[in-house]
Amino acid sequence: MDSFFRHYLTMKLTRIPKQGRVYEEFKLYHLNCEFGTIRELCQDLLNYAKFYTDIVFKRSNNAELKRLYEDIVDLRMEVSYPFLLKVHNDCAEGTITEDNLKEILRLCISYVLRRSICDIPTNSMNKTFATLRNSIRPDDYMNSVKAFFVLQDTYKEFPDNDKFVAAFMSRDIYTMRARNYILSRLENFGNKAPIIIENYTIEHIMPQNTSLSPEWQHDLGVNWKEIQKTYIHTIGNLTLTAYNSEMSDRPFMDKMNMPGGFKESALRLNAYLVKLTEWNEDHIKERAQQLAAKAVQIWPYPSLTNAELAPYTAEEKSAPKYTLETYDINAFTKILFETLDRRIMNLSPAVKREYKKLYIAYKLDTNFVDIVVQKQRLRISVNMKFFEVYDPNGICRDVTGLGRWGNGDVELFMEHTSDIDRVMEIIEQSYKLQAD
Numbered sequence: 001m002d003s004f005f006r007h008y009l010t011m012k013l014t015r016i017p018k019q020g021r022v023y024e025e026f027k028l029y030h031l032n033c034e035f036g037t038i039r040e041l042c043q044d045l046l047n048y049a050k051f052y053t054d055i056v057f058k059r060s061n062n063a064e065l066k067r068l069y070e071d072i073v074d075l076r077m078e079v080s081y082p083f084l085l086k087v088h089n090d091c092a093e094g095t096i097t098e099d100n101l102k103e104i105l106r107l108c109i110s111y112v113l114r115r116s117i118c119d120i121p122t123n124s125m126n127k128t129f130a131t132l133r134n135s136i137r138p139d140d141y142m143n144s145v146k147a148f149f150v151l152q153d154t155y156k157e158f159p160d161n162d163k164f165v166a167a168f169m170s171r172d173i174y175t176m177r178a179r180n181y182i183l184s185r186l187e188n189f190g191n192k193a194p195i196i197i198e199n200y201t202i203e204h205i206m207p208q209n210t211s212l213s214p215e216w217q218h219d220l221g222v223n224w225k226e227i228q229k230t231y232i233h234t235i236g237n238l239t240l241t242a243y244n245s246e247m248s249d250r251p252f253m254d255k256m257n258m259p260g261g262f263k264e265s266a267l268r269l270n271a272y273l274v275k276l277t278e279w280n281e282d283h284i285k286e287r288a289q290q291l292a293a294k295a296v297q298i299w300p301y302p303s304l305t306n307a308e309l310a311p312y313t314a315e316e317k318s319a320p321k322y323t324l325e326t327y328d329i330n331a332f333t334k335i336l337f338e339t340l341d342r343r344i345m346n347l348s349p350a351v352k353r354e355y356k357k358l359y360i361a362y363k364l365d366t367n368f369v370d371i372v373v374q375k376q377r378l379r380i381s382v383n384m385k386f387f388e389v390y391d392p393n394g395i396c397r398d399v400t401g402l403g404r405w406g407n408g409d410v411e412l413f414m415e416h417t418s419d420i421d422r423v424m425e426i427i428e429q430s431y432k433l434q435a436d
Contacts, residue, residue, distance in 0.1 A: 002022055003078070004048075004049060004052050005022050005023075005026055006019070006022050007052065007078075007081040007082045007085060008045065008048055008052075008082075008085065009022065009025055009026060009029060010082035010130045011048075011082035011083070011085045011086050011130075011133070012029065012033070013025075013029065014130055014131050014133060014134055015130060015131075016126060016127065016130050018436070047089065047092070048085050048088075048089065051084075051085050051088035051089065051092075052081065052085060054069065054088075055069050055072060055073070055081065055084060055088075056073070058070050058073055062098070064102060065098070065101075065102060065105075068102060068105045068106065068109065071109050071181070071185070072084070072105070072108075072109060074178070074181040075109065075112055075113060075116075075178060075181060076177075077108065077109070077112050079112075079122075079125045079126040079128075079129050080108050080112065080125075080129045081129075082129055082130050082133075083108070083129040083130070083132045083133060084105070084108065086133045087101055087104050087105075088101065090141075095138065095141065096141055096142070100141065100142055103142065104142075104145055106300065107145065107146070107149060107300075107302055108129075109299065110158075110299040110300055110301070111149060111158050112125070113178070113182075113299045114158065114159045114164050114299055114301075115157070115158075115159065116176070116178060117159075117164060117167045117168050117171055118159045118163055118164065118167040119167070119171070120155065120157060120159070121155060121348070121349055121350050123348070123350055123364075123435060124155050124156060124350045124364055124365065127364060127365035127366075127434075128152070128156055128365065130365075131365060132145075132148060135147075135148040136148075140311075143304060143308045143309075143312075144312070146302035146303070146304050146308075147302075147304060147308075147309055147311075147312035148312075149302045150302050150304060150309065151312060151313070154352055155349060155350040155352065158301070158302065160301055161296050161301055164292075164295070164296065164299075164301070165289075165292045165293075165295075165296065168235060168288075168291075168292045168295050169234065169235065169236065169285070169288040169289065169292050170234060171234065171235070172233040172234065173233060173234060173235045173238060174202065174204075174232075174233035174238060175233060179202065179238075180197050180202070181197075182235075182295075183197070183202065183238065183239075183240055183269065184197040185298050186268075186269060186291055186294055186295065186298070187240060187267060187268055187269050189294060189297070189298050191268065195240075195267065197240075199242060200240040200241060200242055200267075201240070201241065201242070201244040202238055202239075202240060202244075203238070203239050203240065203241040203244050203247060204232060204233075204237055204238065205237050205238070205239060205252070205255070205273070205279055205284075206220070206227075206228060206231065206232060206237050206279055206284070207248070207249040208232055209249045210225075210228070212224060212228065212249075213249065213251060215251035215252075216249075216251060216252075219251075219252060219278045219279055219280050220279075220280055220281065221280065221281070223281075227280075227281045227284075231281065231284045231285075234284070234288060235288050235291050235292070236283075236284035236285060236286075236287045236288030236291070237284050239262075239267070239269045239270055239273070240267055240269055240270075241260075241265070241267075242260065243258075243260040243261070246258065246259075246260065247261070252276075252278055252279040253277065253278075256273070256274070256276075262274055272286075272287050272290060273287075320357070321355075322355035322356060322357060323355055324337070324355065324360075326355060326357070327360075327373040328373065328375070329373050330375070332376065333373050333374070333375070333376070333377070333378065335417065336377070336378050336414055336415075336416075336417065337360075337371065337373060337378060339417050339420055340371065340378060340380075340414060340420060340423065340424075341353070341360075343420060343424050344362050344369065344424075344427060345362075347428065347431050348364075348431075348435070350364055350435075351363070351364065351431075352364070356370075358372065358405045359371060359372045359381070359405050359406050360373075361406075361407075364431075364434045364435060365434070366383070366407075366434065367383050367406075367407045367408075368382070368383050368427070368430040368431050368433070368434045369381065369382050369383065369408075369427045369430055369431070370383075370405070370406030370407055370408075371406075372405050372406060376415065377413050377414060377415040378413065378414040378415075379406075379411065379413055380406075380411070380412050380413065380414060380423065380426075380427070381399075381405070381406025381407055381408050381410070381411055382396070382408050382410040382411075382412070382426055382427060382429075382430045383407040383408035383410075383430050383434075384408055384409065384410050384429065384430050384433060385400075385408075385409055385410075386398040386399075386400055386409045386410055388429075388433070389410050389426060389429060390429060391426065392425075393422050393425075395412045395413075395419075395422055395423070395426070396410050396411065396412050396426060397410070397411045397412065398410070398411075399411045408430070410426070410430075412426060
């Protein structure tokens with residue numbers, strides 16, 4: 001219940017309520033919402049609760065929609081629920097079709113899976129999905145959603161096919177939380193008689209045992225130790241079997257010809273193996289390429305023509321570009337800035353710096369600190385309410401209601417490099433507030 005109300009409020013407000021304040025936030029929403037009566041608000045809650053429980057409990061009369069819900073649950077995509085509630089409601093109201101809904105779900109699944117494969121930090125995704133609805137154009141719904149994904153960069157990136165394939169082939173899949181899901185989807189893609197993954201275990205074709213048998217050393221060649229270290233947990237060396245314990249560390253041809261071995265397997269994942277008489281680096285790489293090509297189909301990249309994307313890239317290009325040289329910076333303030341910039345950027349790979357016309361902004365999804373370069377110091381705006389700040393050194397000033405460049409009600413200054421630790425104490429509070 002708590003989770004539903006938090007996702008509902010995130011979808012309505014396009015910001016994420018704190019875990020312990022959902023009830024208070026809902027009371028405030030009730031006082032200021034678009035509904036004229038409590039009955040209307042309750043009806044809206046009921047509608048969204050149906051969408052929510054359909055996803056969470058993987059319920060649908062449509063087999064494809066049910067499978068997509070299963071993928072969402074398997075990937076633990078709770079961060080996407082506020083946006084998914086929005087698109088389900090738009091489908092129910094006829095703004096988009098059910099086919100559109102399925103395509104959007106597939107894109108969201110691809111976005112989460114591809115980022116996981118490419119090892120991109122996930123701590124920004126909740127805010128990405130919370131604000132995605134703001135980018136939807138009702139008159140160009142599908143293209144606006146696709147364009148949003150395509151135009152994401154740095155820590156919000158939707159990895160393209162080249163990046164995804166390279167990572168998919170080299171990634172340690174075996175230790176990933178989603179490994180069973182990945183192998184299940186590779187096996188069942190386009191299969192009218194899908195397997196039940198729980199009936200199988202993961203098999204390393206080349207064994208994990210660091211003391212490989214002479215037969216394995218012969219097949220892999222003189223560099224067998226390096227080959228084993230490089231490829232042991234990658235997709236090219238992983239498959240499914242019901243005979244894991246029987247296969248153990250046996251030579252490749254024993255695994256092939258034993259009762260229940262690869263030759264008797266009906267699994268599609270093993271189709272490549274039955275043509276071989278040995279298992280080596282070249283075969284691992286070739287099989288990985290084949291599986292990566294299938295993965296691109298299963299988890300697609302948004303498809304947009306240049307003409308469809310043009311209206312959205314035009315908006316991006318129209319914004320003026322600024323650099324550090326835009327500001328009235330001198331040798332002293334440049335040292336101050338570089339010292340502070342380095343510390344802020346080291347907070348997380350998810351931190352993004354943007355040079356605005358009048359100040360430099362640092363953000364996750366929204367600004368948490370802004371810097372204005374002055375003649376002999378840096379003026380720093382921290383995006384917090386003044387009463388929220390813990391300021392043991394008394395360096396902050398309350399600028400609530402005063403006109404200032406930058407965001408937030410907290411102002412402080414950096415006049416010397418020795419101020420850096422005290423300044424960062426305040427900035428980190430704002431960063432953590434957003435990161436949470």
